[in-house]
Amino acid sequence: xxxxxxxxxxxxxxxxxxxxxxxxxxxxxxxxxxxxxxxxxxxxxxxxxxxxxxxxxxxxxxxxxxxxxxxxxxxxxxxxxxxxxxxxxxxxxxxxxxxxxxxxxxxxxxxxxxxxxxxxxxxxxxxxxxxxxxxxxxxxxxxxxxxxxxxxxxxxxxxxxxxxxxxxxxxxxxxxxxxxxxxxxxxxxxxxxxxxxxxxxxxxxxxxxxxxxxxxxxxxxxxxxxxxxxxxxxxxxxxxxxxxxxxx
Amino acid sequence: xxxxxxxxxxxxxxxxxxxxxxxxxxxxxxxxxxxxxxxxxxxxxxxxxxxxxxxxxxxxxxxxxxxxxxxxxxxxxxxxxxxxxxxxxxxxxxxxxxxxxxxxxxxxxxxxxxxxxxxxxxxxxxxxxxxxxxxxxxxxxxxxxxxxxxxxxxxxxxxxxxxxxxxxxxxxxxxxxxxxxxxxxxxxxxxxxxxxxxxxxxxxxxxxxxxxxxxxxxxxxxxxxxxxxxxxxxxxxxxxxxxxxxxxxxxxxxxxxxxxxxxxxxxxxxxxxxxxxxxxxxxxxxxxxxxxxxxxxxxxxxxxxxxxxxxxxxxxxxxxxxxxxxxxxxxxxxxxxxxxxxxxxxxxxxxxxxxxxxxxxxxxxxxxxxxxxxxxxxxxxxxxxxxxxxxxxxxxxxxxxxxxxxxxxxxxxxxxxxxxxxxxxxxxxxxxxxxxxxxxxxxxxxxxxxxxxxxxxxxxxxxxxxxxxxxxxxxxxxxxxxxxxxxxxxxxxxxxxxxxxxxxxxxxxxxx
Numbered sequence: 001x002x003x004x005x006x007x008x009x010x011x012x013x014x015x016x017x018x019x020x021x022x023x024x025x026x027x028x029x030x031x032x033x034x035x036x037x038x039x040x041x042x043x044x045x046x047x048x049x050x051x052x053x054x055x056x057x058x059x060x061x062x063x064x065x066x067x068x069x070x071x072x073x074x075x076x077x078x079x080x081x082x083x084x085x086x087x088x089x090x091x092x093x094x095x096x097x098x099x100x101x102x103x104x105x106x107x108x109x110x111x112x113x114x115x116x117x118x119x120x121x122x123x124x125x126x127x128x129x130x131x132x133x134x135x136x137x138x139x140x141x142x143x144x145x146x147x148x149x150x151x152x153x154x155x156x157x158x159x160x161x162x163x164x165x166x167x168x169x170x171x172x173x174x175x176x177x178x179x180x181x182x183x184x185x186x187x188x189x190x191x192x193x194x195x196x197x198x199x200x201x202x203x204x205x206x207x208x209x210x211x212x213x214x215x216x217x218x219x220x221x222x223x224x225x226x227x228x229x230x231x232x233x234x235x236x237x238x239x240x241x242x243x244x245x246x247x248x
Numbered sequence: 249x250x251x252x253x254x255x256x257x258x259x260x261x262x263x264x265x266x267x268x269x270x271x272x273x274x275x276x277x278x279x280x281x282x283x284x285x286x287x288x289x290x291x292x293x294x295x296x297x298x299x300x301x302x303x304x305x306x307x308x309x310x311x312x313x314x315x316x317x318x319x320x321x322x323x324x325x326x327x328x329x330x331x332x333x334x335x336x337x338x339x340x341x342x343x344x345x346x347x348x349x350x351x352x353x354x355x356x357x358x359x360x361x362x363x364x365x366x367x368x369x370x371x372x373x374x375x376x377x378x379x380x381x382x383x384x385x386x387x388x389x390x391x392x393x394x395x396x397x398x399x400x401x402x403x404x405x406x407x408x409x410x411x412x413x414x415x416x417x418x419x420x421x422x423x424x425x426x427x428x429x430x431x432x433x434x435x436x437x438x439x440x441x442x443x444x445x446x447x448x449x450x451x452x453x454x455x456x457x458x459x460x461x462x463x464x465x466x467x468x469x470x471x472x473x474x475x476x477x478x479x480x481x482x483x484x485x486x487x488x489x490x491x492x493x494x495x496x497x498x499x500x501x502x503x504x505x506x507x508x509x510x511x512x513x514x515x516x517x518x519x520x521x522x523x524x525x526x527x528x529x530x531x532x533x534x535x536x537x538x539x540x541x542x543x544x545x546x547x548x549x550x551x552x553x554x555x556x557x558x559x560x561x562x563x564x565x566x567x568x569x570x571x572x573x574x575x576x577x578x579x580x581x582x583x584x585x586x587x588x589x590x591x592x593x594x595x596x597x598x599x600x601x602x603x604x605x606x607x608x609x610x611x612x613x614x615x616x617x618x619x620x621x622x623x624x625x626x627x628x629x630x631x632x633x634x635x636x637x638x639x640x641x642x643x644x645x646x647x648x649x650x651x652x653x654x655x656x657x658x659x660x661x662x663x664x665x666x667x668x669x670x671x672x673x674x675x676x677x678x679x680x681x682x683x684x685x686x687x688x689x690x691x692x693x694x695x696x697x698x699x700x701x702x703x704x705x706x707x708x709x710x711x712x713x714x715x716x717x718x719x720x721x722x723x724x725x726x727x728x729x730x731x732x733x734x735x736x737x738x739x740x741x742x743x744x745x746x747x748x749x750x751x752x753x754x755x756x757x758x759x760x
Contacts, residue, residue, distance in 0.1 A: 047625075050625075050629050051628070051629060052625055052628050052629055054755065072631045072632075072633065073631070075629060075630060075631035076631040078629070079629075080625065080629045082625060086622075086623035086625055086626040087622065087623065088554065088558060088622050088623060089622065090557070090558050090561040090562060091554065091557060091558070094541050095541070095554075095557065097541075098541045098542060098543060098545070098550065099550045099551070099553075099554045100626070100630075101543055101550075102543075102545040102546060102547050102549065102550025102551070103547050103550060103551075103626075103627070103630040103631075103632050104630060104631060105546070105547065105631075106543070108543035108544040109543075111543040112541065112543050115541070115543075131561075147626070
C-alpha cells in the first residue's frame with residue numbers, strides 16, 4: 001500500500017533554518033503525532049505538506065502524488081486545519097460549508113448530506129444559521145473542522161487541534177478523529193498535550209530544530225531512551241534535552 | 249516617560265498617543281518615509297498657497313459682521329460635524345473591537361480614568377488631522393499678517409475635545425436606545441453620511457452649473473444678511489475666539505474642557521458597562537434568515553457569493569463602498585449634463601475624470617475583497633487555481649461599480665458615441681489595471697482590520713493613482729480627437745509592465 005506521506009530531505013529557512021534535512025514517512029490509515037518544542041519546525045513542515053509554503057529543497061509526496069509538481073492534485077486529498085480556525089466570522093456554519101464544498105468541487109447531493117452529518121455530529125446543527133462571529137472558541141474550532149472534513153480528505157493535517165477547547169469539545173474532536181482513522185483516513189496532528197499523543201497516536205515523531213530526533217510507537221520510543229517504562233513526557237524531555245530547563 | 253506617569257491619566261494618555269502614533273507610522277508604510285513625503289507636500293503647499301495668501305491678507309482686517317459670524321459658525325459647525333462623525337465611529341469601535349480595553353478594565357484603575365484618557369487621545373488625533381489640513385495656510389498667514397489668528401488652533405483643539413465628548417455621549421445614548429448590535433451599524437452609516445453630505449455640498453457647482461450655483465449662494469447670502477433673521481445670543485463667540493480675543497477664547501476653551509470632563513466622568517462608568525455588555529451581545533447573535541444552501545456551485549461562484557455576503561454583512565465596509573461610489577455622482581452628473589450640450593472640453597475632461605475615479609473606486613473595492621481575507625490558508629490549501637479566486641474577488645469588487653456605471657456609460661454611448669466609447673474603454677481599463685495592482689501587491693489581513701485602507705502600501709496606492717490618472721488623461725485627449733492620447737496610454741502600459749508580479753513573486757512577498 002502506498003504511504004500517505006513521504007517527506008525526503010526537506011529544507012526550509014527563513015532568516016534561520018526552520019526545517020533541516022527532514023525525512024518522514026506516515027503510513028496510510030494511521031494517526032501520527034508530530035511533537036516538538038516551540039519553534040521546532042512542526043508547523044512549517046506541515047504547511048509545506050499542505051502546499052502552503054514552498055520548501056527550499058527536498059520532496060514531498062502524498063499518496064504518491066508529488067506535492068511540488070502537482071499541488072492541485074495533492075490538495076484534493078488533503079485537509080489542513082491550523083490552530084487558529086480558518087473561518088469567516090460573518091458567515092454561518094452552513095454557508096461556510098457551502099463555500100468550502102465549492103472550493104473542493106464536492107458533488108451537490110454529497111455535500112448537502114455531509115454538511116448535515118458533520119454539523120449534527122459536532123453539535124452545531126442548531127446553530128447552522130447563526131453567524132460564526134458569536135461562537136465560542138470551541139464552536140469555531142468545530143465549524144472549521146467540519147469545513148476540513150466536508151470533502152472527505154484522505155489525509156487530515158491538524159495543527160494543535162485541541163488548543164483552547166473544553167473537555168467536552170476536546171472529546172468530540174478526538175472521537176471524530178479516531179472515527180476518521182477507523183474509516184481509513186490518515187491523520188497527522190501536532191500537539192503540546194503529550195497525553196493526547198500518548199493515548200491516540202499509532203506512531204509519534206519528535207522533532208527539534210527542524211530535525212527528526214526519534215520516531216516510532218510509544219514502546220519503540222521507550223526502548224530507544226534510557227529511562228525504560230517512562231511516560232511520553234519523560235521520553236520527550238529526555239530526547240529534547242529540556243529536563244534541565246524543567247527542573248530550573 | 250511611561251514609567252514616570254504610570255497609572256495616571258497622563259500616563260494612560262501617553263500610552264494611547266504612542267499607540268496612535270505607531271498606527272500612523274504603520275499606515276504610512278511602516279516607517280518615516282511616508283511622513284517625510286507628507287511633510288514635503290505640506291511645505292510645497294505652504295510655499296505655493298499659504299505665503300501668497302499671507303501677503304494678500306496683510307492689510308486686511310476681518311470685520312465682525314453678520315455675514316462673517318454666520319460663515320464662521322457654519323464653518324466650525326462643519327468641522328465639528330466631521331469631528332463628531334470620527335469620534336462617534338471610534339467610540340463604537342471601542343465598544344466592539346476593544347483590543348486592550350479588557351486589560352485596562354482589569355487593572356486597578358477606575359474605568360472612568362481609562363476612558364477619559366482614550367477619548368482625550370481621540371480628541372488629540374482628530375485635532376491633529378484638522379490642524380495638519382489648515383496649517384499650510386494658517387501658519388504663513390499668522391506669521392506674515394495676523395499672529396492672533398493662531399488662536400484658531402486652540403479653537404480647533406477645544407472643538408475636538410467637545411466632539412470627543414459628543415462621540416462618547418452619542419454612542420452611549422444610541423447603545424441605550426437601540427441596543428448593542430445596531431449601535432455600530434447606525435454609527436458607521438451616520439459617519440459615512442456626514443462625510444458624504446459635505447462632499448456633495450462641495451460639489452454644488454457641478455450639480456447646478458456655475459450660474460445656477462452662484463444664484464443659490466447669492467440666495468443663501470441674502471438670507472444670511474436678512475435682518476429679520478435674528479442670530480442667537482453668543483453666535484459671535486466662535487469668530488471672536490478664532491480671532492484671538494483673550495476672554496472669549498478662554499471661555500470657549502474652558503467650556504470645552506468642562507464639557508469633556510463632565511461627560512467622561514458622568515458617562516465613563518456607563519460606557520465601561522456598555523463595553524462589557526457589547527462583548528456579551530456578540531455571542532448572543534440572532535440567527536439570520538435561513539436560506540436554502542446552494543451546493544451546486546463552482547469555486548468561482550462560491551467565492552463570488554462569499555465575497556458579496558461578507559461585504560453586505562459588514563456595515564462599515566458597506567458604508568465605505570457607498571461612500572466611494574458617491575464620489576462618482578458629481579462626475580456622472582457632469583458627464584450627463586455636458587453630453588447633452590456641446591461643451592466638448594468639459595465632456596472630455598469629465599470622461600477623463602470618470603475614468604480616473606473608476607480606477608480609484610475599483611482599486612479600493614478590490615483592495616477590500618482581495619486583501620481582506622480571513623482564511624487565506626483555506627484558499628491556498630484548496631485544489632483551486634489562485635486565478636479563480638482572483639477573478640471571483642475582482643468580480644465581486646466590480647459589481648457595485650458596474651451597477652452604478654453601466655447605465656451612465658450606456659447613456660453616454662447613446663448620446664455621444666465617441667466620448668462614450670472612449671469613456672467605456674477607459675473605465676474598463678482603469679478598473680482592470682487597478683484591480684491587477686491590488687492582486688500583485690496584496691497583503692492579506694483580517695477583515696476587521698479593514699475599516700480603512702490600513703496596511704495598504706504607499707507604493708501600491710501611488711501606482712494605482714498614477715495608472716488611473718494616465719488612463720484618464722488618455723481618455724480626455726482621445727475624446728478631443730488629439731493623437732497625443734497614445735502617449736499617456738503607452739505610459740500606463742509601461743508602468744503596468746514594470747509593476748507586474750508573477751505568481752511566484754506574489755507568493756514570495758506573502759511569505760515575507
